[in-house]
Amino acid sequence: MRSSRVVPALLMLAACAGPGKHLPPPGVARPAAPAVKIGQPYIVLGKTYYPADDRAYDVTGIASWYGPTFHGLSTANGETYDQEGVTAAHKTLPMPSFVEVSNLDNGRTLTVRINDRGPFVDGRIIDLSRKSAQLLGVDRPGTAHVRVRRVFPDGAVMASLAPPVRPPVAVPLPAQQVSPPEITIPAAVPNSPPPPDVPVTTVAIPGASVGTVYVQVAALSDQGRAAWLSGFLAPIGPVVTERLPSGLTRVRIGPYIDATTATPILARVQAAGYTDARLVTPRPGAP
Template sequence: MIHRWAWLTAAISLTFLGGCAETQFVVSSAKRISGSTEATKTNDKTPGHYKIGDPYTINGAWYYPKVDYGYRETGIASWYGPQFHGKQTANGEIFDMNSLSAAHRTLPLPSVVRVTNLNNGRTLKVRINDRGPFARGRIIDMSRRGAQLLGFKRAGTTTVRVEILDLESRQIAAAYSQNVKPINSYKPPPAAAPRVAVTSKSLAAPPGASAAPPPTNNHKVIAVEKVPERDLRNPYVLPALNDTVKVLPVVYKPRLYVQVGAFSQYDNANKMRARLSLIGPANIYQVRDFNRPFFRVRLGPLNDASEAEDMLEGIIDAGIKDARIVVE
């Protein structure tokens, strides 16, 4: 199918027409925001820290990290491993490709999500502790172990549904928020006040009052369970998630499309559809947004994630920068 892209670029000159209402899927071939730091030992259990982060840009595309406990998205998953094994993640942990973890572009670090492979029904919980992926059309980057458990290590990519786990993610944020005492912030208690010599004298009870009984030592002693104190100077260490994989029934196979754009004018959408028909079946889908009609132009359905990424690459190279992959 790759030969079609040369034909596409030479046969048609695609320009983005006015009226597009949807933003592009942010793309980049880079995996990292900046260079990773090599760790001295790949088995170091560096706890890392809680991080949301400021907006950042990769190759001209902006990303806006935020707390989103209602997050749910369907798209393409990939995996990463040897090139980053033993290096620091975006929140300061040490990446271990043989452990279960994942990277996401905007969710808080760490967060817990459920990832379901829509092609085989395998589903698991995974902790997000890194930023990425920045390749075109992808929404999550699994560690190598995660790809093995979800059954797509050999294929390299697959279609997935990613859902944040509200309770677990809130618990993580709360646990880190309790650990707010910075290192070396301890202050010694103030010195005791100087003692002054004091004399005492017993006085007789006033008329009509009885003297108080003398104090006794007959106090009842109650055993109290000792609660271990947590040293707030040490970072919070998260309990590891296990590698439990559940298999759900595959109700339907996901359908993949490359969406070229959404147009407010049908004529513009139809012109784009006619040009795209040179390389594959292109269709127009009418939707309503804010009570206004829009016309989406899509290629597909496509066979798998690999074919969708190849088509997206060719269309973007032909000049349509707002093209993106859609999974339904």
């Protein structure tokens, strides 16, 4: 377990994040400002969102958080989501931008970097990474009343919140775009050798024909994120979703006539970042 001293130290750093008045020490170059991506209007669950550079953003509402299900996947601005990063998702603010989040339930305050879109749940205004939620005391209750205020921190704070340097990846804007989305999906390699045998798991798939094969990609608790993922996967193959009694939405591609046909699709899904995807087939006798 990490020492509890880490939390006050990070919160103190966040409290010092003002509107860019602090200068770096003499002889230390100020880091270059990251490229800001505002993005085009997009639609999730029938609602249109309009990204904007709202420099005076100051809103009170409900915060939630997201973690392991998305860890290692792509965020809306092309980064790799790290649940240990001090980041958050917002529906309309630029990416990256910075906000000061104040937990009105316990008085904690933290500066976080916006690098994703969400949460697509009515009444929620920000979706925190797991680390941000832990620092703000939101992880255990799951949600909290917060104030979210746009801030413009100095170079040192921006550098402390910057993501690790990774090779660039091409990622679409979230959900169904008003304009055609620019989606890059790894294409099948011509004249490639036959795919190796891939295990197929037998599961209950309501209404599916026995003997068919699906690529099971993810099971998500946020319907908006499930809708985004469905739009992202559509160029690969037919996407089907299943709402479970637990509230999760399972996302699959298929059906395919056999594992040989489905395996190249699985490879493309895994190459797109969904490495836990697998092949499944309906269980005989399942409703």
